[in-house]
Amino acid sequence: MNALLDTLEMALSTLRGNVLRSILTLLGIVIGAATVVAMMSFTEGLKVKLSTDFAQLGAGAFQVQKWPAMSFGPRDWRKIERRPDLTREQGEALRDLPHIQFVSIEEYPHQPEKLTTPERATKQNIDVCGGLPDYEPANGVTVAEGRFLVETDIQLGRRVVFIGMDIADQLFPGEDALGQEVRLRGVPFEVVGIAQRKGAVMGRSKDTFAVIPWPAYERVFGKSRNTNIALVATSPEDVPKAIDEVVAKLRRLRGLSAQDENDFDYYSNDTSAEMFNNLAAMVAAATGAICALALLVGGIGIMNIMLVSVTERTREIGVRMALGARRRHILAQFLVESVTLSLSGGLFGVLVGGALALSARELFEVPAQIPLWAVLLSLGLTATAGMLFGIYPAQRASKLDPVEAMRTE
Amino acid sequence: MSAVGEPLIVVESLHRHYTVGGEVVRALDGVSFGITRGEWVAIVGQSGSGKSTLMNVLGCLDTPTSGTYRLNGADVQGLTDDQLASLRNKEIGFVFQTFQLLPRATALGNVMLPLVYRGVPKRQRRAMAEEALAAVGLTNRLNHRPNELSGGQRQRVAIARALVGQPSMLLADEPTGNLDSATGEEIIRLFSELHHRGHTILLVTHEPKLAARCPRAIRLMDGHVVADGAGAAVAGLGTSAPVPA
Ligand SMILES: Nc1ncnc2c1ncn2[C@@H]1O[C@H](COP(=O)(O)OP(=O)(O)OP(=O)(O)O)[C@@H](O)[C@H]1O
Ligand SMILES: [Mg+2]
Numbered sequence: 001m002n003a004l005l006d007t008l009e010m011a012l013s014t015l016r017g018n019v020l021r022s023i024l025t026l027l028g029i030v031i032g033a034a035t036v037v038a039m040m041s042f043t044e045g046l047k048v049k050l051s052t053d054f055a056q057l058g059a060g061a062f063q064v065q066k067w068p069a070m071s072f073g074p075r076d077w078r079k080i081e082r083r084p085d086l087t088r089e090q091g092e093a094l095r096d097l098p099h100i101q102f103v104s105i106e107e108y109p110h111q112p113e114k115l116t117t118p119e120r121a122t123k124q125n126i127d128v129c130g131g132l133p134d135y136e137p138a139n140g141v142t143v144a145e146g147r148f149l150v151e152t153d154i155q156l157g158r159r160v161v162f163i164g165m166d167i168a169d170q171l172f173p174g175e176d177a178l179g180q181e182v183r184l185r186g187v188p189f190e191v192v193g194i195a196q197r198k199g200a201v202m203g204r205s206k207d208t209f210a211v212i213p214w215p216a217y218e219r220v221f222g223k224s225r226n227t228n229i230a231l232v233a234t235s236p237e238d239v240p241k242a243i244d245e246v247v248a249k250l251r252r253l254r255g256l257s258a259q260d261e262n263d264f265d266y267y268s269n270d271t272s273a274e275m276f277n278n279l280a281a282m283v284a285a286a287t288g289a290i291c292a293l294a295l296l297v298g299g300i301g302i303m304n305i306m307l308v309s310v311t312e313r314t315r316e317i318g319v320r321m322a323l324g325a326r327r328r329h330i331l332a333q334f335l336v337e338s339v340t341l342s343l344s345g346g347l348f349g350v351l352v353g354g355a356l357a358l359s360a361r362e363l364f365e366v367p368a369q370i371p372l373w374a375v376l377l378s379l380g381l382t383a384t385a386g387m388l389f390g391i392y393p394a395q396r397a398s399k400l401d402p403v404e405a406m407r408t409e
Numbered sequence: 410m411s412a413v414g415e416p417l418i419v420v421e422s423l424h425r426h427y428t429v430g431g432e433v434v435r436a437l438d439g440v441s442f443g444i445t446r447g448e449w450v451a452i453v454g455q456s457g458s459g460k461s462t463l464m465n466v467l468g469c470l471d472t473p474t475s476g477t478y479r480l481n482g483a484d485v486q487g488l489t490d491d492q493l494a495s496l497r498n499k500e501i502g503f504v505f506q507t508f509q510l511l512p513r514a515t516a517l518g519n520v521m522l523p524l525v526y527r528g529v530p531k532r533q534r535r536a537m538a539e540e541a542l543a544a545v546g547l548t549n550r551l552n553h554r555p556n557e558l559s560g561g562q563r564q565r566v567a568i569a570r571a572l573v574g575q576p577s578m579l580l581a582d583e584p585t586g587n588l589d590s591a592t593g594e595e596i597i598r599l600f601s602e603l604h605h606r607g608h609t610i611l612l613v614t615h616e617p618k619l620a621a622r623c624p625r626a627i628r629l630m631d632g633h634v635v636a637d638g639a640g641a642a643v644a645g646l647g648t649s650a651p652v653p654a
Contacts, residue, residue: 319509322470323570324498324526326491402470406509 025305026345028298029385032291033349033378034356039287040374041357043280045367050276060101060236061138062243062268064229064250083263086227088214090253094231097249099242102232104138106131107217107225115163115182115210117171126167127209128184130217130225138230146178146193149213153192157215161189164207165197184212187220239268295381298345299389306338306393317397318405327398334394335387342386346379353378415482416443417577417609418467423476425462425632436462437473438632444611446577449604451620451640452613454629460613461582463629467611468501468580469493481577498526502571504581508563510555510570516542517551520570527574541573542566545599561592568599578609585619597622620644 066083091105107130114124135141136148144165153160161182168177168191177191189212198206217225233242243266254263310317317330354375357368425437436459444450452460465471466478469485472493478485480500488496503509510519520538529537542551545565555563564584571579581600585593597619604610612623620626626643628636636643 315509316511319511320522320526321494322468322497322503322509323523324494324574326494326526328491329526403465406505 025301026298026341026348028294028296028301029342029345029382030298030349030352032294032298032385033346033382034353035287035290035294035349036378036381037350037353037370037374038356039283039290040377041354041368041370042360042366043283044371044374045357045361045369047276047280048369049367059140060233060239061140062231062233062239062266064231064246064264064266066226066264068265084254086229086264088227090250091227091229093253094229094246094249097242097245099234099238099245100231101234102134102137104132104134104230104232105214106135106228106230107214107221108228109221109224110226113184113210115167115171115184117180117182120171122167122170122208125208128217129209129211130214130221131211132214134232135211135230138232142196144194144196145176146191148193149211153213154215157219158213159187159189159216160192160213162193162195162211163191164195164205164209166205166207167210168194184210185220187216189216243268291378291381295385298342298382299385302338302342302386303389303393305341306334306390307396309337310334310393310397313397314400314405314408317400318402318408321400321402322406330400331394331398334397335390338390338394339383339386342382342390343379346382349382350375350378417446417448417481418442418444419477419479420467421477423463423466423478424474425459425466425471426474435632437466439476440629440632440634442627442634442637444578444609446609447604447607448625449600449610449623450612451623451626451643452611452629453615453617453620453626453644454635456615458629459632460629462632464580464582464611464613468503469496494526498523499574500577502568502574502576502579504564504567504571504579504584506583506586508555508560508567508587510563510566512555515552515554516547516558516566516569519555519566520573523570523574537573538569541569544572545569559592560588561595564588564592564596565599568596568603572603572608578611579603580611582613583615584612585614585616617644 064086066086067080088105091103094100095103109128112125113128115122115126129135131149132154133149133151136143141148141162143162146162148162149160152158161184163177163182167182171177171182172180177194180191181188182191183189195207195209212220231242231246233239247262247266250264251260251262256263320330320333354370357370360366361368420443421441423437423440424435427434427436438459440459440463452463454460462471466473467480469480469488472486480496485493485496497503511522514522517535517538520541521534524534524537539548539551542548542565545568547562547565547569550558550562550566553562555566558566564587568579568584571581579600584600585596588596600610600612601622612619614620621641621644623640625638626636626640627634628643
């Protein structure tokens with residue numbers, strides 16, 4: 001232990017003497033470590049975002065919509081744009097399918113809205129939905145106060161609204177929001193229920209939504225809408241069967257022939273997980289390739305520094321041997337030096353990669369979260385590179401002849 | 410430990426040959442002598458006569474081509490690299506003409522180095538190094554780097570480094586070669602003092618005056634011992650004729 005500390009101390013003092021050269025040569029190592037940390041932070045961030053987005057769906061729920069909710073790889077967007085909209089009739093027709101329990105037909109405006117009271121207003125960030133009572137199970141809503149929409153709200157065309165907790169807090173601070181009036185595009189709605197708080201995921205609140213009965217939605221927004229259909233299978237295990245039934249039925253209703261592709265997309269927790277895994281594998285492969293290349297370049301840089309260092313310090317090595325250093329002392333000294341060098345590059349790279357991920361998150365709202373394992377992995381990789389590429393120079397140092405070594409200038 | 414009276418060093422028909430471009434250079438060509446504990450011996454001879462080669466072999470830095478070398482009653486030939494390193498660490502203190510201090514280390518750091526390889530704990534190492542530096546009169550230069558010291562001071566650091574592990578002998582290869590005569594004189598006085606304290610010293614020198622001050626001197630020529638006797642006699646400065654080998 002003592003000996004290792006001594007070796008480390010010696011290594012650090014030599015590296016300190018060559019800071020600039022060390023940093024320049026370490027660029028490859030820095031890039032390698034930074035790549036691992038940054039890419040894995042983005043992957044991890046996306047994973048967290050997706051899993052919370054989809055955990056929002058109730059158990060056994062899945063979605064059908066015109067637009068892909070997320071898409072990786074090339075898609076023909078013009079073709080997607082030409083898809084006919086999903087209609088309420090198509091949605092209603094899915095109710096009779098054997099493995100479907102609930103059908104939540106949801107209309108969304110193209111932009112976020114704002115809600116107002118005579119005294120206050122929310123920001124322009126409210127996700128308004130024109131829905132049905134089935135919205136509740138399909139979206140895993142938990143009622144905190146009051147009630148969710150009911151069938152009579154729809155039948156009587158009531159102007160009522162079920163809101164997220166943030167809206168209640170903003171418009172009615174310190175008051176009970178239930179029974180109060182809020183306005184949407186000037187149209188008054190009565191608050192009948194408030195959802196339990198879901199909190200924020202990566203800085204975005206999940207409590208800024210408002211659900212109104214769809215007839216009321218149509219009166220406010222007219223025909224301007226995107227239609228989503230959220231469905232709940234008879235049980236979570238029945239989701240695949242339910243999806244098959246829904247796809248077959250929609251294809252028939254939308255007049256697709258056998259060779260046409262689906263002109264709609266569907267998502268369940270499973271398909272999103274699968275999609276995410278594909279993406280993560282792609283990112284991991286790209287990261288692996290970049291990182292391997294960078295570490296190779298960095299490793300060669302380290303080998304170069306160390307070879308130069310061995311040459312410059314040939315006399316020192318001879319003197320150390322004359323004073324009683326064994327070959328393995330010299331070997332260890334140079335290995336510790338190259339690992340220390342490489343690790344300091346790795347540490348710097350971790351900082352750069354982490355800073356990159358976090359600033360992308362802050363500036364561009366890219367989901368990112370730095371996983372500890374990625375930090376450890378990149379440190380491990382850089383240390384290994386230092387070790388591997390340090391072996392040859394260290395061996396060369398340890399095999400020097402002391403008399404010859406002391407004679408060099 | 411060798412028995413009392415048994416020589417510290419015994420070499421018998423020691424050879425060290427180099428092959429350069431197919432030609433054999435006999436740097437040592439059958440050298441035999443013994444040195445007892447506490448002796449101060451000068452090694453003299455012309456340039457190229459084999460003095461440094463002999464010192465390297467005696468210092469276990471180099472292995473002879475043939476012949477025997479017994480140090481402290483034990484055969485040196487046939488030892489592994491690690492065993493030789495350990496011998497150098499414990500039994501031998503080197504002093505070189507060019508000092509051979511590590512430029513980045515302080516005086517203290519340089520002197521502690523042999524103890525690092527002996528595995529002496531840091532605190533003890535420091536105490537021993539301070540003591541050795543005090544013994545060469547450098548108490549107030551502990552944290553100076555070599556380039557902040559004069560030549561004489563550097564050589565004192567090197568001598569402290571050679572002494573710190575309490576070796577059986579000091580091997581000094583022209584320790585005054587890079588010093589002016591006044592400073593060289595100081596270093597020689599230091600050796601003389603060490604000799605009086607009981608250290609065994611082998612000193613390679615070009616200067617007959619210096620060799621004359623040693624109780625004993627060995628003259629090499631073309632890898633042979635050509636004279637071995639009282640320092641003044643071998644140096645050719647005394648009245649008595651040199652003893653032929
Ligand atoms: N590594 C080597 N390879 C080949 N020949 C060598 C080597 N080292 C020494 N020699 C030769 O061995 C002979 C003795 O050299 P050595 O260095 O021992 O002389 P020296 O007495 O120390 O001389 P000086 O007083 O100049 O230091 C010389 O002829 C030298 O050329
Ligand atoms: Mg010489």
